[in-house]
Amino acid sequence: MKPVYLDNNATTRVDPRVVDAMLPYFTEQFGNASSIHAFGADVGTAIRHARRQLQALLGTEFDHEIVYTGCGTEADNMALLSALETQAGRNEIVTSAVEHPAILALCAWLEKARGVKVHYIGVDSRGRLDMDAYRKALGPRTAIASIMWANNETGNLFDVETLAELAHEAGALFHTDAVQAVGKVPMDLKTSEIDMLSLSGHKFHAPKGIGALYVRRGVRLRPMIRGGHQERGRRAGTENAPSIIGLGVAAELARTHLDEENTRVRALRDRLESGLLQRISHAMVTGDPERRLPNTSNIAFEYIEGEGILLLLNKAGIAASSGSACTSGSLEPSHVLRAMKVPYTAAHGAIRFSLSRENTPEDVEHVLEVMPGIVETLRGMSPFWDGASATRSAFTPSYA
Amino acid sequence: MWEYSDKVKEYFFNPKNVGVIEDANGVGEVGAIACGDALKLMIQVDPDTDRITSARFQTFGCGSAIASSSALTEIIVGKTVDEALKITNQDIADFLGGLPPEKMHCSVMGYEALRAAVANYRGETWEDDHEEGALLCKCFGVDEGMLERAVRNNNLTSMEQVAQYTKATASCSTCAETVEEALERINAAMVSEGVLDARDAFVAGALPPTRRAARKTSPLVELSTPTAPARLTTVQRIRAVEEVLTELRPVLQGDGGDCELVDVDGNKVMVRLSGACVNCQLASVTVQGIQQRLAERLGEPVRVIPVPAGH
Structure with missing residues (x-):
C-alpha cells in the first residue's frame, strides 16, 4: 500500500513539472535578475513570464500588483504593518478569532508593543463570522480589516467581497490571508474590492519559501524589508528566481486544475466524510458544510485524543493532522475549534483531512477501512467512553 | 512530530494493563477531558502485605500519556504501597527511555494518579495542593510556593534550571514572564538575605553569566x-x-x-x-x-x- 497523504493544507508535494521548470535556474540561468548582462536579462524575462502566470490565476490586471515574498506569513506581516503606516490617524485593526497565527501573533505583538487596538471578531458554532460584530467594529479609527479567505483547519470560506466593501465604507483597507484559497477558489481580483491578498506557493504544489502579496493598484505600500530596488523597492532582496519561476508554473497548473479541485477532489472529500460518519458513531464534521473549501474535512471524534489517532493512522500509512493540543506543544486545543465552542469532549479528537488533485479513490477507501478500528481501539482505553452502546453524548451534532 | 523512543511507541501501540479492575480497592483519577488528558488508575492491594497485586488504567490523552500510564502499571505491580510511593515521574520517563521535554507532564500525571490511588486505598482524601488561580504554570501545576522551595533548595538562578527542576514554563511557556518575575523576586530576596551572590542572581532580560570559569x-x-x-x-x-x-x-x-x-x-x-x-x-x-x-x-x-x- 503506497502512503496516503491527506495533509495538503499543511503543505503539498511540489509538482514534478514545477521542479523541471526551476532546475535550469540554479546552475545554467543562475544570473541576478537585476544585472544588465545576458545572464541576468534572461532571468528577468523568465520572472516577468512567471508573474503573468500568477496574475492569470488571481485575475489581476497589472504586473506591479504582485510583490513576491519569502512566505505567506511575510505577506501577512507586510500588509498589516504597511496599513498602520499609510493610514494616518487610524490605529485599529479588525480581524477574526480564527485567523492563522501569522495574523494573530502579529496582532498580539502590535497590541503590546505599539498600542494598536485589535478587534477579534468571533464566529458561531459552524465557524461563520459574526457580521454584526464586524460592522460594529469598523470605524473611523480602523486602519485595516484582515479576514482570511478560507480557514486552514475547517476549510470555511468567508465572504471576503462583502467584508471588503464594508471595510471601504468605513474608510479602511481590506486584506485577506488567502493562503488556503488560492488554487482552490476561482479568483478575479481585477473586479474585486480586496486591497491586499497573501498567498503561499507550497500550498499549491510550488516549493516552500516563496509567497506573494497582491497589492491593488493605487493602494500605498510601505516596505517591511528595505534595501535594494527589487520589486520596485517594495520588497528588497535579490529575487528568488527559481522559486518565482516555480510559483509561476504551479499557478498555471492550478488554473488548469481548478475545475478538478471543485469536482473530482470535492467528490473524494465528500465520499471520505460521509463514509467516516456512517461507520463511526459520536463523530461530527466541524465547520460550515455549505461554504467550505472542496478539499478539506475536519471531523471531531468524541472521547479520544487526536495525537493517538494520528500515530495509529501514521502506522497505517496515512498522513493527516489535528488541531489537538498534544501535537502542537500547547496544552490548549485549536483556537479555531475553541472559537467555535466545539465541546472539549470532541475538540481534542478533531482530525483534519485535506486532499489535493494527487489523491485517488483508493486513498479514500484505505482510510475508510482503517479508521473505524483506530477509533474503537482508542475509545476502548478512554475512561470517558461508555462502550459501543453509549447513548450519552455531550452534544448533539448540528447535522449528520 | 515528536521524537518518541521505541519504548514509548511500544507501550502506545501495544499498551499493557488497559482496562478496568471491577473490585479495585484503590482508584485514582486525575486530569480532565477539558485539559486534554485524564487518567483513571485502578489498583488491587493485598491488605495483609500492603503489596500491589494488579494495576490497570484507562487514559484519555496523547500517545505518551497512554504509554506513561501503561508504564506506571508495569512499574508498581509487585511493589508495596510504600515502595510504590517512592516512584517519581522521572522513573516513569526513564522506564520509557525518556520522554520529549514537552511530554514530561504525561509522567507527572502518572505520578499523581498513583498518589491519588494510594490515598483512596488508605481511605484518605486526596486533593490538589493548589488553589485555582494561585498557579504560575498551569501545565504542570506549579504554584509560587513550590517554585520558591525549588529555587531556594537548589540555588536555581536561570529559567532553564527552573524548567528542569519544576517543569514550569516547559510546555506552552505562556507563563514564562510570570515565572521570570517570580524567579527574579526570589533571587533578589536571597541576595538580601546573604545566601546568594548578587552576580549570580537572575535578572529578567539580562545576558546569561559569562563562562570565564570554563x-x-x-x-x-x-x-x-x-x-x-x-x-x-x-x-x-x-x-x-x-x-x-x-x-x-x-x-x-x-x-x-x-x-x-x-x-x-x-x-x-x-x-x-x-x-x-x-x-x-x-x-x-x-x-x-x-x-x-x-x-x-x-x-x-x-x-x-x-x-x-x-x-
Whole structure:
C-alpha cells in the first residue's frame, strides 16, 4: 500500500513539472535578475513570464500588483504593518478569532508593543463570522480589516467581497490571508474590492519559501524589508528566481486544475466524510458544510485524543493532522475549534483531512477501512467512553 | 512530530494493563477531558502485605500519556504501597527511555494518579495542593510556593534550571514572564538575605553569566584536517613558535601587555605574560588565541602554558 497523504493544507508535494521548470535556474540561468548582462536579462524575462502566470490565476490586471515574498506569513506581516503606516490617524485593526497565527501573533505583538487596538471578531458554532460584530467594529479609527479567505483547519470560506466593501465604507483597507484559497477558489481580483491578498506557493504544489502579496493598484505600500530596488523597492532582496519561476508554473497548473479541485477532489472529500460518519458513531464534521473549501474535512471524534489517532493512522500509512493540543506543544486545543465552542469532549479528537488533485479513490477507501478500528481501539482505553452502546453524548451534532 | 523512543511507541501501540479492575480497592483519577488528558488508575492491594497485586488504567490523552500510564502499571505491580510511593515521574520517563521535554507532564500525571490511588486505598482524601488561580504554570501545576522551595533548595538562578527542576514554563511557556518575575523576586530576596551572590542572581532580560570559569584550562586544539608539511625538527618548531609570537606581540603591546617564549617541550609551549596581561581577566582568552595561531602554523595540536614571572 503506497502512503496516503491527506495533509495538503499543511503543505503539498511540489509538482514534478514545477521542479523541471526551476532546475535550469540554479546552475545554467543562475544570473541576478537585476544585472544588465545576458545572464541576468534572461532571468528577468523568465520572472516577468512567471508573474503573468500568477496574475492569470488571481485575475489581476497589472504586473506591479504582485510583490513576491519569502512566505505567506511575510505577506501577512507586510500588509498589516504597511496599513498602520499609510493610514494616518487610524490605529485599529479588525480581524477574526480564527485567523492563522501569522495574523494573530502579529496582532498580539502590535497590541503590546505599539498600542494598536485589535478587534477579534468571533464566529458561531459552524465557524461563520459574526457580521454584526464586524460592522460594529469598523470605524473611523480602523486602519485595516484582515479576514482570511478560507480557514486552514475547517476549510470555511468567508465572504471576503462583502467584508471588503464594508471595510471601504468605513474608510479602511481590506486584506485577506488567502493562503488556503488560492488554487482552490476561482479568483478575479481585477473586479474585486480586496486591497491586499497573501498567498503561499507550497500550498499549491510550488516549493516552500516563496509567497506573494497582491497589492491593488493605487493602494500605498510601505516596505517591511528595505534595501535594494527589487520589486520596485517594495520588497528588497535579490529575487528568488527559481522559486518565482516555480510559483509561476504551479499557478498555471492550478488554473488548469481548478475545475478538478471543485469536482473530482470535492467528490473524494465528500465520499471520505460521509463514509467516516456512517461507520463511526459520536463523530461530527466541524465547520460550515455549505461554504467550505472542496478539499478539506475536519471531523471531531468524541472521547479520544487526536495525537493517538494520528500515530495509529501514521502506522497505517496515512498522513493527516489535528488541531489537538498534544501535537502542537500547547496544552490548549485549536483556537479555531475553541472559537467555535466545539465541546472539549470532541475538540481534542478533531482530525483534519485535506486532499489535493494527487489523491485517488483508493486513498479514500484505505482510510475508510482503517479508521473505524483506530477509533474503537482508542475509545476502548478512554475512561470517558461508555462502550459501543453509549447513548450519552455531550452534544448533539448540528447535522449528520 | 515528536521524537518518541521505541519504548514509548511500544507501550502506545501495544499498551499493557488497559482496562478496568471491577473490585479495585484503590482508584485514582486525575486530569480532565477539558485539559486534554485524564487518567483513571485502578489498583488491587493485598491488605495483609500492603503489596500491589494488579494495576490497570484507562487514559484519555496523547500517545505518551497512554504509554506513561501503561508504564506506571508495569512499574508498581509487585511493589508495596510504600515502595510504590517512592516512584517519581522521572522513573516513569526513564522506564520509557525518556520522554520529549514537552511530554514530561504525561509522567507527572502518572505520578499523581498513583498518589491519588494510594490515598483512596488508605481511605484518605486526596486533593490538589493548589488553589485555582494561585498557579504560575498551569501545565504542570506549579504554584509560587513550590517554585520558591525549588529555587531556594537548589540555588536555581536561570529559567532553564527552573524548567528542569519544576517543569514550569516547559510546555506552552505562556507563563514564562510570570515565572521570570517570580524567579527574579526570589533571587533578589536571597541576595538580601546573604545566601546568594548578587552576580549570580537572575535578572529578567539580562545576558546569561559569562563562562570565564570554563576557560581556566586551555584544552588542546584538535585540528580536523592537518595541512602541515612533514614533522618539524625541534629547531624548526622553536623558530616557528618565535615567528608567531613576534607577529602577535604588537597586538599585546597595543593593550599594554607583552609575551615572551620561555621554553618548548614537545607540544607544550611555555610563555610568560607580562605588563597588563598579568592579572588580566581575559588572559586566558589571549593564551587561547596564541595557542590557536601556533596550532595553525605548526600543523599539530599545541598546548600553551603561561608560566609566572621569574620562572
